[in-house]
Amino acid sequence: MDRVAMLEAVLFVADAPVEYRDLERMLGVRHEDVPALAAELSGRLLERASPLEVLDSGEGVFMVLKEEFSDLVYPLVRPEISRAVLRTLSVVAYRQPILQSDLVEIRGSGAYAHVDELVGRNLVARQREGRSYVLQTTPEFSRYFKTADLAGGQERLDTD
Structure with a gap:
C-alpha cells in the first residue's frame, strides 16, 4: 500500500498533530522517513490544487485547511462540546x-x-x-x- 496515501488517511482523521513516533508505528517506517513522506504528501496536495496543506513541526505532522477556504466552510464547523x-x-x-x-x-x-x-x-x-x-x-x-x-x-x- 502507498505509504503517502496511508499518511494522508491518518492525517485526514486526526484532530491534532500526529507525532513522528506514532506515524513510524502506524506506517511501518523509520523516524527519518517521516519528513520525506510529509513532503511528498504536501507535493501531491499542491499538484491537485487541494484545499488542504500539510504542516510538519519536526516532531509531528498535521493536515489543515488552507486559510483561504476557512470562510467557505465556517458555517459547517461545529464547535467542540465540553x-x-x-x-x-x-x-x-x-x-x-x-x-x-x-x-x-x-x-x-x-x-x-x-x-x-x-x-x-x-x-x-x-x-x-x-x-x-x-x-x-x-x-x-x-x-x-x-x-x-x-x-x-x-x-x-x-x-x-
Whole structure:
C-alpha cells in the first residue's frame, strides 16, 4: 500500500498533530522517513490544487485547511462540546425522557447551563411539564452522533 496515501488517511482523521513516533508505528517506517513522506504528501496536495496543506513541526505532522477556504466552510464547523456537557447529554440520552429537575439531581446545578447549550445546539428538546421541563434528544442528536433514533417509537417533544 502507498505509504503517502496511508499518511494522508491518518492525517485526514486526526484532530491534532500526529507525532513522528506514532506515524513510524502506524506506517511501518523509520523516524527519518517521516519528513520525506510529509513532503511528498504536501507535493501531491499542491499538484491537485487541494484545499488542504500539510504542516510538519519536526516532531509531528498535521493536515489543515488552507486559510483561504476557512470562510467557505465556517458555517459547517461545529464547535467542540465540553466533556461536562457531553456527560450531561449522555444522561439525557440514556434516561430520556427525563425531567430537568431529575437531571440536576444527578449532574448538579451546572446542568442548567449544559441544557441551555444543548438546546441551543438543537441536540436536546425541552418541554415544560409543571415546574420543570421534560428533556429528550432530537433528530439532530442522531445525525450529529450518527446513531439510530434513541427515542425509538416514542413521541418527539416540541422544541422551545
